[in-house]
Amino acid sequence: MSTVIESAETDGASGSPKPRKTLPAVTIRFAGDSGDGMQLAGTQFTDTSALLGNDISTLPDFPAEIRAPAGTLAGVSGYQIHFSSNDIFTPGDEVDALVAMNPAALRTNLKSVKIGGIVIVNEDSFSAVDLKKAQYTANPLEDGTLGRYRLVKVPIDKLNAAATADTGLGAKDTDRCKNMFALGLVYWLYGRPLDATLGYINKKFAKKPQVASANTKALQAGYNFGITTELFQEHYEVPKAKLASGLYRKITGNEAVALGMVAAAHLSGKELIYCSYPITPASDILHELSARKNFGVMTFQAEDEIAAMGAAIGVAFGGSLAATGTSGPGLALKGEAIGLAVMTELPVVIVNVQRGGPSTGLPTKTEQADLLQAMFGRNGECPVPILAATSASDCFSALIEAFTIATKYMTPVLFLSDGYIANGAEPWLVPDVDELPKIVIHHPTAANDEGGFMPYKRNEDGARPWALPGTPGLEHRIGGLEKQDVTGNVSYDPANHEHMIHLRAQKVAEIKPAGSAYLWNGPQSGDVLLVGWGSTYGAIRAAVQQLTEEGVSVASCQIRYLNPLPEQLGEMMKRFKHVLAPEMNLGQLRMLLRAKFLIDVQGLNKVRGQPFTISEITRGVHALLRGNLNGHMVSVNDGPAPQIEAINDEG
Amino acid sequence: MSTATPSTNVLKAADFASDQDPRWCPGCGDYAILAQTKKVLAKIGADRSKTVFISGIGCSSRFPSYMNTYGFHSIHGRAPTLVTGLKLAQPELNVWMVTGDGDALSIGGNHLIHMIRRNVDVKILLFNNRIYGLTKGQYSPTSEHGKKTKSTPMGSPDMPVRPISIAIAAEASFAARAVDIDVKHLEYVLERAAKHKGSAFVEIYQNCNIFNDGAFEYATDKLTKSDTTLYLEHGKPLIFGKELDKGIRVHGMNPEIVRVKGTNDPQGPSLSSSPADDLLIHDEKAENPSLAFMLSRMRHPDFPEPLGVFRAVDQERYAQLVRNQSVDAVERLGKGDLQTLLRGSETWTV
Numbered sequence A: 001m002s003t004v005i006e007s008a009e010t011d012g013a014s015g016s017p018k019p020r021k022t023l024p025a026v027t028i029r030f031a032g033d034s035g036d037g038m039q040l041a042g043t044q045f046t047d048t049s050a051l052l053g054n055d056i057s058t059l060p061d062f063p064a065e066i067r068a069p070a071g072t073l074a075g076v077s078g079y080q081i082h083f084s085s086n087d088i089f090t091p092g093d094e095v096d097a098l099v100a101m102n103p104a105a106l107r108t109n110l111k112s113v114k115i116g117g118i119v120i121v122n123e124d125s126f127s128a129v130d131l132k133k134a135q136y137t138a139n140p141l142e143d144g145t146l147g148r149y150r151l152v153k154v155p156i157d158k159l160n161a162a163a164t165a166d167t168g169l170g171a172k173d174t175d176r177c178k179n180m181f182a183l184g185l186v187y188w189l190y191g192r193p194l195d196a197t198l199g200y201i202n203k204k205f206a207k208k209p210q211v212a213s214a215n216t217k218a219l220q221a222g223y224n225f226g227i228t229t230e231l232f233q234e235h236y237e238v239p240k241a242k243l244a245s246g247l248y249r250k251i252t253g254n255e256a257v258a259l260g261m262v263a264a265a266h267l268s269g270k271e272l273i274y275c276s277y278p279i280t281p282a283s284d285i286l287h288e289l290s291a292r293k294n295f296g297v298m299t300f301q302a303e304d305e306i307a308a309m310g311a312a313i314g315v316a317f318g319g320s321l322a323a324t325g326t327s328g329p330g331l332a333l334k335g336e337a338i339g340l341a342v343m344t345e346l347p348v349v350i351v352n353v354q355r356g357g358p359s360t361g362l363p364t365k366t367e368q369a370d371l372l373q374a375m376f377g378r379n380g381e382c383p384v385p386i387l388a389a390t391s392a393s394d395c396f397s398a399l400i401e402a403f404t405i406a407t408k409y410m411t412p413v414l415f416l417s418d419g420y421i422a423n424g425a426e427p428w429l430v431p432d433v434d435e436l437p438k439i440v441i442h443h444p445t446a447a448n449d450e451g452g453f454m455p456y457k458r459n460e461d462g463a464r465p466w467a468l469p470g471t472p473g474l475e476h477r478i479g480g481l482e483k484q485d486v487t488g489n490v491s492y493d494p495a496n497h498e499h500m501i502h503l504r505a506q507k508v509a510e511i512k513p514a515g516s517a518y519l520w521n522g523p524q525s526g527d528v529l530l531v532g533w534g535s536t537y538g539a540i541r542a543a544v545q546q547l548t549e550e551g552v553s554v555a556s557c558q559i560r561y562l563n564p565l566p567e568q569l570g571e572m573m574k575r576f577k578h579v580l581a582p583e584m585n586l587g588q589l590r591m592l593l594r595a596k597f598l599i600d601v602q603g604l605n606k607v608r609g610q611p612f613t614i615s616e617i618t619r620g621v622h623a624l625l626r627g628n629l630n631g632h633m634v635s636v637n638d639g640p641a642p643q644i645e646a647i648n649d650e651g
Numbered sequence B: 001m002s003t004a005t006p007s008t009n010v011l012k013a014a015d016f017a018s019d020q021d022p023r024w025c026p027g028c029g030d031y032a033i034l035a036q037t038k039k040v041l042a043k044i045g046a047d048r049s050k051t052v053f054i055s056g057i058g059c060s061s062r063f064p065s066y067m068n069t070y071g072f073h074s075i076h077g078r079a080p081t082l083v084t085g086l087k088l089a090q091p092e093l094n095v096w097m098v099t100g101d102g103d104a105l106s107i108g109g110n111h112l113i114h115m116i117r118r119n120v121d122v123k124i125l126l127f128n129n130r131i132y133g134l135t136k137g138q139y140s141p142t143s144e145h146g147k148k149t150k151s152t153p154m155g156s157p158d159m160p161v162r163p164i165s166i167a168i169a170a171e172a173s174f175a176a177r178a179v180d181i182d183v184k185h186l187e188y189v190l191e192r193a194a195k196h197k198g199s200a201f202v203e204i205y206q207n208c209n210i211f212n213d214g215a216f217e218y219a220t221d222k223l224t225k226s227d228t229t230l231y232l233e234h235g236k237p238l239i240f241g242k243e244l245d246k247g248i249r250v251h252g253m254n255p256e257i258v259r260v261k262g263t264n265d266p267q268g269p270s271l272s273s274s275p276a277d278d279l280l281i282h283d284e285k286a287e288n289p290s291l292a293f294m295l296s297r298m299r300h301p302d303f304p305e306p307l308g309v310f311r312a313v314d315q316e317r318y319a320q321l322v323r324n325q326s327v328d329a330v331e332r333l334g335k336g337d338l339q340t341l342l343r344g345s346e347t348w349t350v
């Protein structure tokens, strides 16, 4: 399709209503400079769509630099929203409409737009200088680059300036309302009301009425431009989704983690102390919790990652709910102290919001490459239960489960999320607090043995008693040196050491999940089983749906409890001809599955700082069935080889 | 069932001993410190169940195992982090941290500074023996420049840190120094620390008779110690020497040794005569830590090394400050309702 709606340089004011077309689902993306307010435009569009009743899934994408030089490729910030009248599981493979505020945004985002898709550009920002910053040698608005798209050139700078001229603000301030102009236009394009955003503007700028007025005018001007311009011949609507009935809100993974922590405090009747050191992309959990001090939650911003973990152990020793949050590099620093929590058998929940690695890697991009670090990244035989949340909203219940496991079995628990679900938003059916499972905790007040209090005498779950300092008669000492079984005294006895290693391993191996160990979609046997973990759930599930419609015999199993792995998984995998593990790493789950179950699991691996698209997975399955998976690992592009482009689209 | 332990104020020093026998080398200075600590706990009427000893790694860090209180022998350098977490969870506990020069000032230097600047309510006993004992004799951050050890056969190229200077630079609300075998004075200092509210930092000169024997001989030898040390007393002039004939005066920004007026003992040529009221009067309560910092830089052999309490001021304690915020938040916003929080600000019904 090559429809090009060329700008007719018109301010056409026909006023006659344009036809409105109904679409089942749409994916749009706002892209601009870091300073252009694209994240705000994206979240506002998301909020409005959620309130309208669409199912939503979002993908914010921003550079690691807070303010890269304006107009450059490195400084491009984007926000993708998939909104639908059906259940959706991903932020969308291809973009139906792109808003590009400058040439750099156009250049880095155009490849995501479907052929024939709408490309709205701010034509006022395509001067020679702008083009040069984006490394364009010719103007893409004129050289046919956009021939396969529906190009809509809007003089956003000028229209925004005119709309906000009488607010009394200077040009610099009014210019900052451009994002609202663009948002208003897109609101019109997809038939969304302005109320939610108007409410937001008035609240946010309550003390700055001029700024509120400028933003309001820009938003309305954008909307009205849609009505009057002849650049658009039609507009669209995406009806409400048929979600399960109930009360919904929008939630991101980091918000859900923080809410899960507050809920865990409530459900256990304890205070929760969150000890953390700022790190992208986990810091929002710290911010969120530090604003919840009236909920029996305290936060401690430690001097470093190690201190955060050490303090969490101190908190657990003192009997409060202890948690720390970090991302990959921070987890590496915490390793030794996690070993101490394993040795002293104290409950601490460690949240790792994974990002691109190794080293500083890609701080603002997503990846799943810390699974093996979570499993093995400590000295000695050091087993830690691992849970992975499968979506933004799943973070809430998985976090409560993590505390349930930690306190029931007296062990640190690793909770894996990643940058994609941490920042991505989706609708969440608000749970009823009374229906959430209580976290039952027992602290002994009397000796547990004729010989006195034995800190390492275990219960039927293999857990030692959680006796708190301050309890008369139960004075005891713990620490990182090997413990004598039962008494907990320091012991260098070789047989005791081996015995204790087995006890610690067995305790973790026999943990019973506090929620679903895995999520299954599709038949119990067939040609292909897709096995995934964590945030790939949405893409894998959608791929199964699509492939099933195409007649492929396929099912999926998304593992939530990665340590211990579900025992029955081996049997379940054997009922399929092929097992394929899509992962945003080089095959870490695959390695574990092959080692544990001796099954020839194949890998579909993508490590680009971006989540899987649905089609990458469906193509992977087809390649597998055609027999042209390249070894155990394939590039996600089983068609043409990935193009190495001259531009650096990650900043 | 409640196991009533003996009423706390009848406990004797021996009641604070655990059933584990200390495993320090015979003759190690650690024994004296252990004994005085137990004595002080008995004296102040400490409740065993509300007392916690936390340590890192090193010879000194075995300490908690030998105390019949709650205890945590953690990992190298990280004891301050556990202390901070524990105090946040249970601010009313009586927490002691036992550490050494390597544990506190090398691997754990960062944590020590931050715990002290936050004024976490803890007594910090830093056993300074100027050597790594447990790993068998490498130089430590307090070893003298040029010190020959297993890892510095040609002498240490490092400049040593002064523990009390570090504590005071971090605005310690309490900083003191004592010597292991000067047990009466050690007991006095430990008791002062025990009663302090906030981070109470105590450097204890501790003899490692295996790897660094005699490191503090100048400060313990009967013949020399009155000239090489100086006992600080709040409100009293800084006087030292066998005949109490020498004093410290501040000249410009520096201390200097002067002869105390009226004493007739002939002094070395470096001493100038000075009226007694020129002498520096010790003020442990001074808000400005500059004088305490100056005292912390007085080093043998140029100066007598001060012993006793360098600084003792009242400051708000960390756990209280954190908890006050929670109280304030409840006052301002009301006790949080989880259901309302889960619902958030924008909802829609399907």
Ligand code: SF4
Pocket (backbone or CB within 6 Å): B023, B024, B025, B027, B028, B029, B030, B059, B060, B129, B133, B134, B207, B208, B209, B210, B211
């Ligand atoms: S090595 Fe030194 S410090 Fe350690 S126990 Fe022996 S004498 Fe004491």
